[in-house]
Amino acid sequence: MSEPLLSIHDFSVTYDVDPPVHAVKGVTLELARGEILGLAGESGCGKTTLAYGVQRLLKAPAVITNGSVMFHDASGEDVDINALGAEEMRRFRWDKISMVFQGAMNSLNPVAQIGSQLEDVFEVHRPEMTPRQRRSEVADLLELVRVGAQRARSFPHELSGGMRQRVMIAMALALRPQLMVMDEPTTALDVLVQREIIRQISQLRHEFGFSVIFITHDLPLLLEITDRIAIMREGEIVEVGRAEQIWTDPQDAYTRTLLSSFPRLTGERGVVVR
Numbered sequence: 001m002s003e004p005l006l007s008i009h010d011f012s013v014t015y016d017v018d019p020p021v022h023a024v025k026g027v028t029l030e031l032a033r034g035e036i037l038g039l040a041g042e043s044g045c046g047k048t049t050l051a052y053g054v055q056r057l058l059k060a061p062a063v064i065t066n067g068s069v070m071f072h073d074a075s076g077e078d079v080d081i082n083a084l085g086a087e088e089m090r091r092f093r094w095d096k097i098s099m100v101f102q103g104a105m106n107s108l109n110p111v112a113q114i115g116s117q118l119e120d121v122f123e124v125h126r127p128e129m130t131p132r133q134r135r136s137e138v139a140d141l142l143e144l145v146r147v148g149a150q151r152a153r154s155f156p157h158e159l160s161g162g163m164r165q166r167v168m169i170a171m172a173l174a175l176r177p178q179l180m181v182m183d184e185p186t187t188a189l190d191v192l193v194q195r196e197i198i199r200q201i202s203q204l205r206h207e208f209g210f211s212v213i214f215i216t217h218d219l220p221l222l223l224e225i226t227d228r229i230a231i232m233r234e235g236e237i238v239e240v241g242r243a244e245q246i247w248t249d250p251q252d253a254y255t256r257t258l259l260s261s262f263p264r265l266t267g268e269r270g271v272v273v274r
């Protein structure tokens with residue numbers, strides 16, 4: 001594998017409730033620079049908990065009980081994410097890692113124009129920028145995700161679901177992070193819109209060189225866009241492989257079960273035949 005960006009080692013998370021839920025159990029996973037890694041598995045298998053855990057976004061009753069997460073920064077520095085202080089982590093999260101949350105497109109502020117919501121990111125994290133620079137960056141971002149700069153003055157309700165999700169992606173891209181974690185970013189959208197957004201993320205990844213962890217239970221979607229896929233079951237990674245390999249030659253029985261619950265896949269990669 002090429003140069004690593006993120007190394008997760010023996011990582012475990014428990015929800016300290018009664019009885020305790022061992023949501024993530026000893027996960028070891030490496031993500032390469034520029035790679036799109038898909039994380040798939042049934043509802044409740046621990047995908048979101050893992051994604052939150054590696055960014056230290058978990059709150060009580062969640063407890064990280066074991067493991068380490070190393071971020072290999074482009075500067076050459078290795079950062080132990082568990083060792084960062086709260087404030088360092090907050091900055092790190094936007095600058096180096098960004099996240100598109102599950103259901104994110106409904107989290108835009110309904111009473112603020114989307115341009116100003118994007119500008120807020122720069123105001124907080126790039127205080128040295130002038131208002132004019134901020135506006136110009138926001139216009140560029142809106143073009144980049146194909147919402148269009150002229151939409152900066154729109155309110156969220158004036159945009160389609162797909163557009164709102166693109167705005168969230170623009171927000172995640174704003175500070176040019178090295179890693180973008182996307183938790184079910186397109187699930188609420190119709191299939192065509194989903195695919196277009198996903199193709200675009202893949203293109204942007206080539207342009208900017210960031211890595212993506214893409215979480216979904218939609219395995220066929222991952223087959224189309226990811227380099228590798230990790231299959232998660234009951235808190236554990238049961239199989240990791242190149243997307244083609246997972247598709248044509250799954251090694252784990254559970255992966256086969258998961259694949260068989262989707263329409264049969266034949267022909268070229270990504271062509272779904274019902």
Ligand SMILES: Nc1ncnc2c1ncn2[C@@H]1O[C@H](COP(=O)(O)OP(=O)(O)OP(=O)(O)O)[C@@H](O)[C@H]1O
Pocket residue numbers: 015017021023041042043044045046047048049050060061062102217
């Ligand atoms: N705050 C919480 N307290 C107790 N248990 C929790 C909490 N949050 C999640 N869990 C449990 O942890 C397990 C993993 O949940 P998680 O949300 O990570 O799964 P997921 O794979 O992201 O599911 P989905 O596909 O539905 O989003 C589940 O059994 C869930 O019920």
Ligand SMILES: [Mg+2]
Pocket residue numbers: 047048049102183
């Ligand atoms: Mg989830």
